[in-house]
Amino acid sequence: MSRSGIRVLGAGLAAMAVVLSACSGGSSSAAGGRQTLQLWFWGASPQQQKTMKSVLVDGFDKSQSKYNLEVTFNNAVDKNVQVALSANKGPDIVYGSGPSFSAAYAVQGKLADMTPYAEKYGWKDRILAPMYDSGTVNGKLYSLPNSLENLGIFYNKKVLDQLGVGVPTTFAELTADMDKAAKAGMYPSVTGNKGWKPVNQNYISMFLTHVAGGKAVYDALQGKIKWTDPKIVKAVDDSADFYKKGYLGGKDYANLNFTESMQLLAQGKSPFFFGPTLAFQFASDYFNDAAGNTSDLGFAPFPNVTAGLPSPSGTLGTTASLSINAHSPNKDGAAEVIDYMMSDKFAQEMNKTWPGYWGVPLKNWDLDPDSYTGLSKEFVQSVKDTVDMVNTGDYGFFAGTFFPPATATAFTDIDGVWLGTESTTDFLNKIQSTFDDEKAKGLVPPVPEPAG
Incomplete structure (x- = not known):
């Protein structure tokens, strides 16, 4: 699927x-x-x-x-x-x-x-x-x-104008814009995993890229560092904090899919949809010539959370x-x-x-x-x-493309950490155990080393 x-x-x-x-x-x-x-x-x-x-x-x-x-x-x-x-x-x-x-x-x-x-x-x-x-x-x-796919920010230009903000280029600007949207009665962002739980991989992959950095994920895939490394721990913790603040579909993450999310974005119910460029195919049902709003939709890189990482950068998949x-x-x-x-x-x-x-x-x-x-x-x-990002090495890795199969599947369960039913430590220990087994079997695909 x-x-x-x-x-x-x-x-x-x-x-x-x-x-x-x-x-x-x-x-x-x-x-x-x-x-x-x-x-x-x-x-x-x-x-x-x-x-x-x-x-x-x-x-x-x-x-x-x-x-x-x-x-x-x-x-x-x-x-x-x-x-x-x-x-x-x-x-x-x-x-x-x-x-x-x-x-x-x-x-x-x-x-x-x-x-x-x-x-x-x-x-x-x-x-x-x-x-x-x-x-x-x-x-x-x-x-x-x-x-070829990237993970980033879809935004409704009219909604940003309505809120009196521009396209965010820093993480602080992004969260401030979402807080302002929530105060205006909107979703901070729209997205969800209804009907397809591996949607979770989009968001943990995004945080691995923009918190830990593509180089840290590369090192984990090579076995140079553990998946329990502090950089990766912070990426998991930050993703959970992002979820708990309602920045992933508010309270409706489990009740929305990509089609419904794009419809809400077009209706002005939120300024943002975070997701893969794949979602352009769903956006076209709601942002089109018949609706007269094609020019309202924009796409931008997700900003880094950790200072010093390559910018702009993307999550390759x-x-x-x-x-x-x-x-x-x-x-x-x-x-x-x-x-x-x-x-x-x-x-x-x-x-x-x-x-x-x-x-x-x-x-x-x-x-x-x-x-x-x-x-x-x-x-x-x-x-x-x-x-261009690939050619300059400014990217991280989407789990479903670059991680061995069982490891990628294990990352789907990140919502246990988001919902507080599993600790970050227990989650990453399971990831490490699964990865060790697959690495021993030669299932880790070769990946080029990114810039940072």
């Missing part, structure tokens, strides 16, 4: 039976002797499905004569993939919630080693190094991120991952689809009507923001800014 926080989990027993009975997509033949390749995707909106059909399915089918691509949309895609892969079945191209999601299947032998395809298509030369490396396990490539089913009879075709998606042309076309999800992690992000309209323009600019 993508980290949108909006999808409904679960599938009926009948749906499970269908999944288990399904063979890999490449086993069937389509019209004209072409082989059918299957990709299972989450339950995108009708407009997004239309874009996917036009740009990906039709575009890929026209680009070659051997395969037809078939995309199936379903809100329970993660569960369906889990059931199918456990039975050595499922789609040819495996869509997942990110590299940590894929790594868990890679070590089970459910995903194909894509290193030969990386060499054939030159993916390592084309993809940003941190993003390429995030999909490797024990030196072999098992997934590629579909998009991805929205999803793309892998090849180890039991697909058409691995070459699956690789061809992934290669098609790792291109300027694909990125250019997808972002015209679907901002937020397709910041293809190319080293040379040549898309011109001025050639786009609406929120696509703002999103394309955010990707360019994030690429």
Whole structure:
């Protein structure tokens, strides 16, 4: 599942039976002797499905004569993939919630080693190094991120004007603005984990970046320092303090998802939404030409809490991952689809009507923001800014992309600290124990050392 926080989990027993009975997509033949390749995707909106059909399915089918691509949309895609892969079945191209999601299947032998395809298509030369490396396990490539992502501040310009404040550039300004919003009867910010608890990873990752610093997290991932290091302890404590002050959705964090939060932001119920650039896709439902408010939405870096860290900096991540089913009879075709998606042309076309999800992690992000309209323009600019951060080393790491799988999952339980049901010490001791086990198994992806 993508980290949108909006999808409904679960599938009926009948749906499970269908999944288990399904063979890999490449086993069937389509019209004209072409082989059918299957990709299972989450339950995108009708407009997004239309874009996917036009740009990906039709575009890929026209680009070659051997395969037809078939995309199936379903809100329970993660569960369906889990059931199918456990039975050595499922789609040819495996869509997942990110590299940590894929790594868990890679070590089970459910995903194909894509290193030969990386060499054939030159993916390592084309993809940003941190993003390429995030999909490797024990030196072999098992997934590629579909998009480059950053965590920051979405803001409503009209609400800031109403409050008489500007876009915050320091943490003190940010908290002062939220306090002022609360006094005016607004949410200090809007966001929430309703329906998708891993949303929590966004906020602990953000605090690890802006309190502990990307270098400290890097050192923890390398085993140079413990996850119980004072810098990391402070990041956890500060995130809990932030939550307890109502700075994450007020009292409604557990009752809001990203879609509802963006609607509230557009309605002027809050000045801020903290989250991944992925959220541009939800914002477009409420900030658009029909509503006449497209220009009201802005995006800015989250300010550092600790002085002396690189500024501006971001928290690097991805929205999803793309892998090849180890039991697909058409691995070459699956690789061809992934290669098609790792291109300027694909990125250019997808972002015209679907901002937020397709910041293809190319080293040379040549898309011109001025050639786009609406929120696509703002999103394309955010990707360019994030690429610049990668090139200068001014970034931290999103847990779901760069942490080993069980460690990333363990960080999802940060809300125990926020709610006071677990101490920071106990929480980080569990993180350390989980991490030690995964590091011993070689599950920590290689990551480049950030600047600070």
